[in-house]
Amino acid sequence: MELIFEKSAAGRSGVTLPDPIVADANPSRWLPAEALRAQPARLPELTELDVVRHFTRLSQQNFSVDTHFYPLGSCTMKYNPRLCEDVARLDGFASLHPLEDADDTQEILAVMAALEDWLGAICGMDAFTLNPAAGAQGEFCGMSIIQAYHVHREGKSRPTVLVPESAHGTNPASAVLSGMTVETIRSLADGTTDLEDLERHLDNQVAGMMLTNPNTVGVFETRIVEIAEKVHSVGGQMYYDGANLNAIAGLARPGDMGFDVVHLNLHKTFSTPHGGGGPGSGPVGVKSHLEPFLPVPCLVRSADGRLFLTEDRPLSIGRLSAFQGNVGVAIRAYAYILLHGLKGLRRNSEMAVLNANYLRARLRDHFEIPFPQLCMHEFVISLNEIAKKTGVKAGDFAKRLLDYGFHAPTVYFPMIVAECMLIEPTETETRATLDAFAEALIGVKGEAETDPEKVKGAPGTMPVARLDEYRAATQLDVSYFG
């Protein structure tokens, strides 16, 4: 589709603006010449209709949860109630300046306080902060808290973080940003952490261990209590990556399993659609011994019950954003939890796990399922055998599924399984959709065996197919202006 710049015509505008107050208003009246722009910025010139039509047409080139099944493992692409969108836009929330007095903002602070309490209950944590802007910033926050705790207790930092080889890429990257080096712990054949390998890595240099549970192959770490005890025995802290909380919310709590810190992805488990890649929100919860290190500002209640934000936390890791995080996302999560209550949250988790196991069962006679046990909210299939036999790879399956009207599952993650797909159907999809998806995947397998070139050339129904990524990286074209 043409770029917005290519639709521009000199002299058009999509807005009407008031006149200046001052009669001969001109930038050079108020600013020195050397501070001024010589030419206007090269923005396009369009009418409102031009703009609306352009972006509406662009939107129609997307798959989305509203239009397509999106079984993207590790991403929890479920349907989110429309009410959550509406309430975040209420003027009494959306028009609050972040630096307004507590007197004028008691009710938004009450929303934030309630959400902190509820997330604390859901996770079994003693205190929460809503400051982190996304999961990865939550990880950085959590790991910084752990490091600050060690420095406070021992006078020096601990250099090592343990991360299972199946972990999300953000885990090691966040640990490094927090000044630590990463040691990788092996997984057993059933996808869970190898405790013997863990033992080999444990000493008083270990700051902590980062773990997702259920882990990234969709399997619950059944020996989690034992793992936590071992890490704690050397003074290490347990970090819970909440990416997969959608499997257990309302049923089990990281805090009860021995975790000391958690981050959540509100945009996965608690509403807020993904928006094409954000915004998200990554609240962090801690056990009481880590509370003094939470980032500022902290939301506190005075003796008379008034809520206010304070920076008076001498042991805090500091600030993560200019203000108090993505409050607009927190409002959506508040409404989502209020709509569901405990029973609804628990039911959602149950249905998410039911859907995953049902889909897994529909596929088990047709595909290699590397981990034998029942799965949680997502599961892995391996296309390694098929790839060897037919030359059709997991990435090709992904492209061909688009022709069947399904967004592809996550491919090539977790990295411990060759030619894998990570499939997360979520709780909001019907059995009919799951059946149709299973049939599509089985159909593509049949095509791989009979007409592999067709699959390797897919997709055939999209506006583009198989974009040249090498060219994109080597002949870098990332701006219309060159």
Next chain:
Amino acid sequence: MVFAPHTPAEIETMLKTIGITSIETLFETIPVRANDECFAALPTGQPEMEVAAECRRLAGRNRGVHHYRSFLGAGAYEHFIPAAVDHILRRGEFFTAYTPYQAEASQGTLQAIYEYQSLICALTGLDVTNASLYDGASAAAEAVILAVRHTGRTRVALARGLHPAYRRVIETYTRHLNIQLVELPFAQGVTDSEALGQIGLEHDLAAIVVSQPNAFGCIEPAETVARLARDRGALGIAVVNPLSLGVLKPPGEWEADIAVGDGQPMGIPLSFGGPYVGFMSVRKSLARRLPGRLVGRTLDRKGRTGFVLTLQTREQHIRRERATSNICTNQALCALAVTVYLSLVGKEGLRKVALLNLDRAHYLYGRLQALDGISAAWEQPFFNEFVLRLPTSAETVVRQMKKRGFLAGWPLSRWSTDWDERLLLVCATETKSQRDCDDYVQALADVLKVKQTSCL
């Protein structure tokens, strides 16, 4: 409320397919279960209309910038947002899509990001803009880390006019990375360019961070500061208000190597602090060091033009502990708001919005200057904010102005008690009419019990 769609009969069938008899079986492997008591703090689920009513009740009791007439800025700004912006954001195909990993199914999001990148390049005058970061403050911190890694040096000088919260975020992000932060000399509201030569930044300087306009609204001698960075072999990092670039010289033209800032003034509501959107533009030579996502234009196998995420080997999902940043998401939907906003206002519109900011702020400034006992803290050119020296405590004035229906501004002493308690940072954007400004002046005159000696 339960969004899960299955009937009891369907659940039975599904369990049978799985080969189990109850849902409970699915959770048997979890060794530590939580009972209802653990979740006692959680609410009972409520019907949609009751949740809607409750949220309306709560929202209705907050008092925001539409309840008052607001002259409060200090890092987040009330601006006009054309109605079409939110209508586009509400397209389900945009807001319920995921990160565009499957390019063929995400051309809408990808092209919109490419356009966003191009528009920000047009504003900053730099070559390459990433797909966005969380907010302006974290973008500034990421820029500092980029500069340290690029130069292999460890000292970073921050102008005192940098927003204090941005400084604190930079401190948080760099605490574990062996980076020393130092401060540039400051005089009369801006970086003291005359003292710059004498500050001993000869060695190991990775970057200088300067804000334009700065946190006090003042226009900095940014060009001089950027030149100093260049002379020392360091990178110049500009923290800019993007809307001001409708009239101000783009950082790329004053030799900054990196420009970062918050896109909030361009189509994003205040929302008590977020979500906003951080942008980062760099010179071409730094492209491979960018944090976060980047969209590139390329060809598909039939020679058709299309868009993909590119240079992904910088990123955490591939490079893991050696990634340029741990960032995973961008702020795609907020970046889309900026894209739609800039497309609507266009070339002349952006210049005019920026001019209206100058106009309102300078009109107000002129009228306030005429009040007895009020003076400018510093005589500097400014964009849409300025610092007043009041005859009394700014806190007291702000409190009394609120009774008259105004958010009067930001007392600088709230940032640090080092600041004189009489200093007040005042902002006037295009949203303020002449009447608003006149009424503000009258109210302040009443509060201070001073006379208006003249009119403009």
